[in-house]
Amino acid sequence: MDVLLQQIINAIKVGSIYAVIALGYTMVYGIIRLINFAHGEMMMFGAYFAYILAVSTPLPFIVVLFLAMGLTALLGMLIEKIAYAPLRKAPRLSVLITAIGMSLFLQNLAQLIWGAEPKRMPSVELFEPIVLGNIKIDAITIVTVGLSVIFMIALQIFVKHTKPGKAMRAVSEDKEAAALMGINVNNTITLTFAIGTALGALGGVLYAVAYQKVEFVMGIMPGLKAFVAAVLGGIGLIPGAMLGGFIIGIVENMTKAYISTEWADGIVFLILIIVLLVKPSGIMGKNTKEKV
Amino acid sequence: MALLEVKNLTKNYGGLIAVNDFELSLEKNELVGLIGPNGAGKTTVFNMLTGVHPPTAGTIELRHDEVYTNSLVGKKPYDIAKLGLARTFQNIRLFENLTVLDNIKIAMHNRMQYTITEGLLRLPRFWKEEARSTEECLNLLDVFDMKDSAYILAKNLPYGQQRKLEIARALATEPSVLLLDEPAAGMNPSETAGLMETIKFIRDKFDMTILLIEHDMHLVMNICERIIVIDYGKIIAKGKPDDIKSNPEVIKAYLGD
Amino acid sequence: MDKKNKKYYLINAIAILVVFLIIQTLMSTGMLNRYISTIIMLICINIIMATSLNLSTGFMGQLVLGHAGFMAIGAYTAGILGIALKTSGMPGFVMLIICLIAGGLLASIAGIIIGIPALRLKGDYLGIMTLGFGEIVRIALTNLTGLTNGAQGLTRIPKIANFTNVYFIMALCVAAIMMLSRSRHGRAIISIKENEIAAESVGVDTTFYKVSGFAISAFIGGIGGGLFAFTIGYIAPLNFGFMKSVDILVIACLGGLGSITGSVIAAIVFTILPEALRQFDAYRMIAYSLALILMMLFRPQGLFGTSEFSTEKTLAFAKRVLSKKGKRDKKAKKGGKS
Numbered sequence: 001m002d003v004l005l006q007q008i009i010n011a012i013k014v015g016s017i018y019a020v021i022a023l024g025y026t027m028v029y030g031i032i033r034l035i036n037f038a039h040g041e042m043m044m045f046g047a048y049f050a051y052i053l054a055v056s057t058p059l060p061f062i063v064v065l066f067l068a069m070g071l072t073a074l075l076g077m078l079i080e081k082i083a084y085a086p087l088r089k090a091p092r093l094s095v096l097i098t099a100i101g102m103s104l105f106l107q108n109l110a111q112l113i114w115g116a117e118p119k120r121m122p123s124v125e126l127f128e129p130i131v132l133g134n135i136k137i138d139a140i141t142i143v144t145v146g147l148s149v150i151f152m153i154a155l156q157i158f159v160k161h162t163k164p165g166k167a168m169r170a171v172s173e174d175k176e177a178a179a180l181m182g183i184n185v186n187n188t189i190t191l192t193f194a195i196g197t198a199l200g201a202l203g204g205v206l207y208a209v210a211y212q213k214v215e216f217v218m219g220i221m222p223g224l225k226a227f228v229a230a231v232l233g234g235i236g237l238i239p240g241a242m243l244g245g246f247i248i249g250i251v252e253n254m255t256k257a258y259i260s261t262e263w264a265d266g267i268v269f270l271i272l273i274i275v276l277l278v279k280p281s282g283i284m285g286k287n288t289k290e291k292v
Numbered sequence: 293m294a295l296l297e298v299k300n301l302t303k304n305y306g307g308l309i310a311v312n313d314f315e316l317s318l319e320k321n322e323l324v325g326l327i328g329p330n331g332a333g334k335t336t337v338f339n340m341l342t343g344v345h346p347p348t349a350g351t352i353e354l355r356h357d358e359v360y361t362n363s364l365v366g367k368k369p370y371d372i373a374k375l376g377l378a379r380t381f382q383n384i385r386l387f388e389n390l391t392v393l394d395n396i397k398i399a400m401h402n403r404m405q406y407t408i409t410e411g412l413l414r415l416p417r418f419w420k421e422e423a424r425s426t427e428e429c430l431n432l433l434d435v436f437d438m439k440d441s442a443y444i445l446a447k448n449l450p451y452g453q454q455r456k457l458e459i460a461r462a463l464a465t466e467p468s469v470l471l472l473d474e475p476a477a478g479m480n481p482s483e484t485a486g487l488m489e490t491i492k493f494i495r496d497k498f499d500m501t502i503l504l505i506e507h508d509m510h511l512v513m514n515i516c517e518r519i520i521v522i523d524y525g526k527i528i529a530k531g532k533p534d535d536i537k538s539n540p541e542v543i544k545a546y547l548g549d
Numbered sequence: 550m551d552k553k554n555k556k557y558y559l560i561n562a563i564a565i566l567v568v569f570l571i572i573q574t575l576m577s578t579g580m581l582n583r584y585i586s587t588i589i590m591l592i593c594i595n596i597i598m599a600t601s602l603n604l605s606t607g608f609m610g611q612l613v614l615g616h617a618g619f620m621a622i623g624a625y626t627a628g629i630l631g632i633a634l635k636t637s638g639m640p641g642f643v644m645l646i647i648c649l650i651a652g653g654l655l656a657s658i659a660g661i662i663i664g665i666p667a668l669r670l671k672g673d674y675l676g677i678m679t680l681g682f683g684e685i686v687r688i689a690l691t692n693l694t695g696l697t698n699g700a701q702g703l704t705r706i707p708k709i710a711n712f713t714n715v716y717f718i719m720a721l722c723v724a725a726i727m728m729l730s731r732s733r734h735g736r737a738i739i740s741i742k743e744n745e746i747a748a749e750s751v752g753v754d755t756t757f758y759k760v761s762g763f764a765i766s767a768f769i770g771g772i773g774g775g776l777f778a779f780t781i782g783y784i785a786p787l788n789f790g791f792m793k794s795v796d797i798l799v800i801a802c803l804g805g806l807g808s809i810t811g812s813v814i815a816a817i818v819f820t821i822l823p824e825a826l827r828q829f830d831a832y833r834m835i836a837y838s839l840a841l842i843l844m845m846l847f848r849p850q851g852l853f854g855t856s857e858f859s860t861e862k863t864l865a866f867a868k869r870v871l872s873k874k875g876k877r878d879k880k881a882k883k884g885g886k887s
Contacts, residue, residue: 101841385747411732
């Protein structure tokens with residue numbers, strides 16, 4: 001029983017990381033209908049920025065985290081301006097290929113800059129682990145889950161109750177109408193990218209701290225899984241990303257613990273296919289049909 | 293003996309009733325108009341007839357011969373097309389990046405019989421059927437005065453020609469009933485006049501039966517023999533153009549109280 | 550078949566034969582070493598992969614991000630069968646054909662399995678589903694160690710593929726796709742991409758053609774996989790991951806989705822380029838991905854768009870140019886005289 005609970009706590013930790021990364025995916029998809037394949041690389045760059053700050057400055061963890069998020073957000077905005085904005089009216093396939101190209105480019109850029117060897121993320125000791133009987137919840141788990149939840153709630157409030165947030169929702173509904181209403185569509189999209197990318201970076205830093213490893217390929221699988229999570233929960237929906245992230249985290253962990261490590265990834269993709277077949281709009285999504 | 297018999301046709305979108313108890317009895321060679329304010333459910337009726345959306349209730353029977361009819365409910369659009377019901381679309385749906393000729397040829401898909409293997413191996417039947425098909429397509433285009441445009445890409449045609457092409461394409465499937473969805477949309481008066489002639493011509497030359505949706509009252513009143521008016525999914529009037537023109541219910545539906 | 554078409558088919562066939570003879574001669578005289586010979590065979594295999602993907606993604610407009618999955622199924626089926634038949638005493642060529650067809654058939658069954666759910670999905674969603682499929686195939690191959698030897702890969706596959714059979718099988722596959730695209734079935738497939746609802750309204754059985762399109766695309770992709778196995782003699786699940794699907798997709802896109810000629814040329818260029826730049830490995834991938842991005846920004850339709858090389862048009866063009874030149878020469882002579 002204790003083992004099970006420990007596994008569940010672990011699963012929630014992993015799940016909240018996926019949830020945060022999935023949030024980034026879902027925000028970008030919601031606003032410009034782009035599956036940003038390079039999002040996993042945003043996560044990776046966030047981790048690298050944090051690593052560099054952690055080893056070369058005496059700054060506390062929280063400051064490092066926010067700086068890394070900010071730097072990655074800048075990177076995200078730059079990428080959007082250069083590679084995605086010019087293709088807003090292009091066929092979907094072109095943008096998708098560009099995103100794939102961007103993903104490859106960023107991976108290799110990171111490899112070129114920081115080398116192929118994985119870096120060891122310095123451990124973060126914030127406070128003593130909480131012990132409940134035989135179960136240990138360490139500081140990192142609490143911080144990870146806590147930060148994820150805080151950011152998700154903050155995002156939800158932002159999107160529902162602030163002007164820029166409402167602008168985001170308007171632009172994802174109907175770009176032209178939003179523009180006619182006086183909303184600066186370009187700035188809104190850039191802002192969305194900034195936030196989405198920052199969330200990806202947050203996931204990356206938490207991931208790096210949890211697994212103590214930073215390498216240029218670290219964004220690929222978590223990126224894909226976070227994407228599955230976003231689709232599972234309902235792509236374009238913030239609560240959906242949260243829900244999807246936790247579910248994927250739990251499924252992956254439980255499979256690793258009780259079935260086999262090798263099949264864990266396979267099960268995640270199987271879930272993806274089943275969701276797409278049964279309810280493509282995701283658990284929390286609504287169905288929309290093409291008008292004839 | 294009706295060619296197309298529709299009874300109790302209903303479409304209920306989980307509480308929102310888009311079409312309620314629609315009925316229609318189309319005789320051979322009739323030219324019937326379906327009118328109503330925007331959102332009345334006209335295109336939804338077409339979509340149900342052509343299998344794009346399944347009806348919630350009702351029957352649709354298309355006559356096959358003296359004895360048999362085919363029920364169209366639950367059939368896929370391509371099967372319904374094969375049974376002899378063809379349509380055009382409110383927003384033109386041409387194969388834009390293909391030539392005018394290819395647009396027509398694709399509609400003749402089922403008039404050719406050669407299998408995938410025969411096509412791969414370029415057996416004699418391939419050559420024979422393709423040549424015959426090209427000839428038939430060019431003849432059809434000639435009827436519509438579009439033979440010279442045969443090798444132009446559909447997206448490069450002027451708007452009026454595109455509408456004509458879509459009608460020609462529908463006719464290429466050799467239907468027994470032709471459904472036209474707002475064929476005059478976006479046309480000026482002289483283009484509309486040309487269209488009116490074209491529609492009458494089609495009815496006569498191809499021995500066609502036509503049901504059309506239109507907002508252009510001039511067109512409807514002048515070429516339709518009989519008109520059905522729907523509003524909020526229900527039929528509110530049926531009859532000859534003159535009767536419809538002066539029907540108070542119809543006037544109320546279009547102009548409000 | 551009328552005279553005109555017979556003439557061009559003959560010209561094309563001769564051209565294919567001539568190219569073969571040139572390369573084959575270069576190989577047998579030792580001018581092209583073993584390394585380059587293998588590269589040429591890989592080019593042929595990439596041509597098969599790119600053109601087969603072009604069928605489903607280019608002509609039919611269904612985004613496939615897991616084409617390597619079909620390649621993997623073909624490769625492993627052919628490889629496992631090949632190893633089993635190694636000691637049977639069968640002549641190499643017969644064994645090759647049997648194994649390739651087996652691989653192709655199993656891959657096409659997977660294509661049908663993908664095709665059916667694909668009926669309900671469009672665009673990005675379809676793409677992601679195929680991505681999931683590709684990943685599941687790779688993971689399954691890694692884990693079914695009893696059958697596939699898992700992550701370590703399948704070794705000692707008989708190298709029964711040589712340039713001759715690879716080249717002609719490639720030519721056959723490309724010809725098949727070309728023939729298909731220029732038939733009523735090919736038009737039906739293209740109409741699905743152009744406007745699926747309109748296609749259905751004129752009687753095109755989109756269900757049949759979507760599933761068939763995937764099946765044929767997968768079949769040919771499986772053959773490519775089988776040839777890969779018999780060329781290299783060793784395959785591992787990592788050969789067929791998402792990156793491989795991306796590689797094939799990039800070739801098809803850069804060549805022009807909907808252009809078989811484009812796929813052929815792009816396959817040649819993008820098999821040679823990475824090899825030629827191998828020494829600049831780190832920078833190579835950066836340049837490669839940058840090229841991809843730039844291509845999408847400035848020429849999204851790829852090199853060829855949807856146009857094809859046409860023997861007929863090329864010869865007509867050559868004739869016109871030569872006759873103009875002849876006329877000019879005559880004129881010059883005349884002018885010179887007076």
